[in-house]
Amino acid sequence: xxxxxxxxxxxxxxxxxxxxxxxxxxxxxxxxxxxxxxxxxxxxxxxxxxxxxxxxxxxxxxxxxxxxxxxxxxxxxxxxxxxxxxxxxxxxxxxxxxxxxxxxxxxxxxxxxxxxxxxxxxxxxxxxxxxxxxxxxxxxxxxxxxxxxxxxxxxxxxxxxxxxxxxxxxxxxxxxxxxxxxxxxxxxxxxxxxxxxxxxxxxxxx
Amino acid sequence: xxxxxxxxxxxxxxxxxxxxxxxxxxxxxxxxxxxxxxxxxxxxxxxxxxxxxxxxxxxxxxxxxxxxxxxxxxxxxxxxxxxxxxxxxxxxxxxxxxxxxxxxxxxxxxxxxxxxxxxxxxxxxxxxxxxxxxxxxxxxxxxxxxxxxxxxxxxxxxxxxxxxxxxxxxxxxxxxxxxxxxxxxxxxxxxxxxxxxxxxxxxxxxxxxxxxxxxxxxxxxxxxxxxxxxxxxxxxxxxxxxxxxxxxxxxxxxxxxxxxxxxxxxxxxxxxxxxxxxxxxxxxxxxxxxxxxxxxxxxxxxxxxxxxx
Ligand SMILES: Nc1ncnc2c1ncn2[C@@H]1O[C@H](COP(=O)(O)OP(=O)(O)OP(=O)(O)O)[C@@H](O)[C@H]1O
Ligand SMILES: [Mg+2]
Numbered sequence: 208x209x210x211x212x213x214x215x216x217x218x219x220x221x222x223x224x225x226x227x228x229x230x231x232x233x234x235x236x237x238x239x240x241x242x243x244x245x246x247x248x249x250x251x252x253x254x255x256x257x258x259x260x261x262x263x264x265x266x267x268x269x270x271x272x273x274x275x276x277x278x279x280x281x282x283x284x285x286x287x288x289x290x291x292x293x294x295x296x297x298x299x300x301x302x303x304x305x306x307x308x309x310x311x312x313x314x315x316x317x318x319x320x321x322x323x324x325x326x327x328x329x330x331x332x333x334x335x336x337x338x339x340x341x342x343x344x345x346x347x348x349x350x351x352x353x354x355x356x357x358x359x360x361x362x363x364x365x366x367x368x369x370x371x372x373x374x375x376x377x378x379x380x381x382x383x384x385x386x387x388x389x390x391x392x393x394x395x396x397x398x399x400x401x402x403x404x405x406x407x408x409x410x411x412x413x
Numbered sequence: 414x415x416x417x418x419x420x421x422x423x424x425x426x427x428x429x430x431x432x433x434x435x436x437x438x439x440x441x442x443x444x445x446x447x448x449x450x451x452x453x454x455x456x457x458x459x460x461x462x463x464x465x466x467x468x469x470x471x472x473x474x475x476x477x478x479x480x481x482x483x484x485x486x487x488x489x490x491x492x493x494x495x496x497x498x499x500x501x502x503x504x505x506x507x508x509x510x511x512x513x514x515x516x517x518x519x520x521x522x523x524x525x526x527x528x529x530x531x532x533x534x535x536x537x538x539x540x541x542x543x544x545x546x547x548x549x550x551x552x553x554x555x556x557x558x559x560x561x562x563x564x565x566x567x568x569x570x571x572x573x574x575x576x577x578x579x580x581x582x583x584x585x586x587x588x589x590x591x592x593x594x595x596x597x598x599x600x601x602x603x604x605x606x607x608x609x610x611x612x613x614x615x616x617x618x619x620x621x622x623x624x625x626x627x628x629x630x631x632x633x634x635x636x637x638x639x640x641x642x643x644x645x646x647x648x649x650x651x652x653x654x655x656x657x658x659x660x661x662x663x664x665x666x667x668x669x670x671x672x673x674x675x676x677x678x679x680x681x682x683x684x685x686x687x688x689x690x691x692x693x694x695x696x697x698x699x700x701x702x703x704x705x706x707x708x709x710x711x712x713x714x715x716x717x718x719x720x721x722x
Contacts, residue, residue: 284625284629296619300637300643309636
């Protein structure tokens with residue numbers, strides 16, 4: 208019997224219009240982050256969003272396994288994957304705090320302890336002052352950190368970061384990386400798309 | 414030159430609109446306005462107009478939000494057909510809408526309507542079972558069964574919808590309720606178009622992301638899409654309200670033009686014109702213009718402030 212890794216992609220092919228990416232194979236262990244690298248337009252975003260279930264129609268073939276369970280055909284709300292999309296996508300009616308609490312609230316898991324943890328996460332992402340602000344009018348970098356916090360706070364099994372460090376200064380980048388490392392130490396796994404150096408093991412796309 | 418052309422078009426059309434509204438002023442006298450405002454049946458008409466248009470707008474939104482959302486988000490066979498069907502009330506001559514309502518409520522046996530509905534629901538149930546969606550099958554077969562039983566019980570009685578409703582104590586035809594039903598088809602069609610384009614413009618990104626964070630489709634709609642659609646809902650509601658306020662053809666046929674009972678403001682204008690009282694009619698037009706503009710301004714004011722809660 209082969210020992211199954213925590214997250215695994217086998218023979219995955221995805222297609223958008225005329226564009227095709229794959230076949231791809233890779234594995235990610237618990238506590239590990241994998242960097243997907245490739246030139247602009249090579250299909251990194253497509254791949255991440257297929258994994259997250261946002262583009263079920265674009266999956267042509269292949270297998271995606273998380274914790275030994277197949278994600279293919281699974282509802283996206285059941286996957287427990289935190290996505291930080293390249294285009295950020297915040298909810299204009301909500302405050303920063305409501306964004307961070309969103310995943311916990313919809314799971315009815317938002318207790319005293321969780322509220323404190325959200326508070327702490329906000330602090331570490333440098334959002335402490337902004338917690339009660341509506342997200343309208345946040346700066347680009349602030350919005351991206353809200354998006355990161357929202358994807359992390361509910362305790363996903365896998366984190367997908369699509370150029371999540373874009374628009375952050377060096378100090379903020381280090382802060383986010385620290386938060387990411389802590390998530391990995393807690394037994395999560397991550398797929399990271401970055402144009403700069405990340406120090407993670409890399410897989411070439413396209 | 415081009416900029417002058419653009420301005421000329423705007424000023425030209427703007428003047429035409431201005432004259433259209435202003436023309437009423439030339440035939441109106443203060444005495445006429447006062448008489449109209451003091452006339453008891455016209456006061457009742459104002460009230461019925463406001464109440465019925467508001468009820469219609471609420472119903473129209475209640476229909477338009479889910480229907481517009483479905484039409485915007487779900488691909489299915491026959492979508493073009495359904496889309497056209499939804500526009501039918503706009504395309505039909507208003508009098509035909511009224512006549513159709515009159516016939517539906519008074520000329521057709523309820524059992525026949527129920528049979529037709531049962532067949533439709535059965536088809537939907539079969540379609541859902543082809544898709545392997547058990548919930549849909551149960552709901553539609555349930556509805557089919559309900560209609561089937563109803564049709565069986567009423568078979569041969571020949572009772573029309575109006576007979577049944579009157580028996581239940583809610584007479585419709587030529588009663589105030591009919592005003593709302595007469596206003597609804599056109600108002601709802603407009604509201605559906607507006608809601609659909611609102612949802613089209615919003616795109617699916619927000620709800621997809623909300624779902625990836627763990628809430629179901631319905632939850633994503635309530636928490637994320639609904640607040641985003643706030644402006645569109647308000648705009649569609651205003652549109653439906655204004656359409657309903659001015660609706661006349663269907664109201665005349667289905668609700669009648671009984672002074673002080675099913676009389677709405679367009680009916681009052683019609684009755685005044687019939688009596689040869691152009692001044693009274695113009696005074697009423699002015700009143701309607703003021704009400705419509707007032708509603709528009711009110712909505713603008715509300716929208717100007719934060720729509721998000
Ligand atoms: N809806 C679509 N219809 C047609 N082609 C699309 C669509 N979405 C993406 N593509 C194409 O798919 C390819 C991959 O896009 P993708 O966004 O995955 O690239 P990427 O690797 O994330 O690039 P970047 O680094 O610039 O973000 C591109 O060539 C893009 O033009
Ligand atoms: Mg990308």
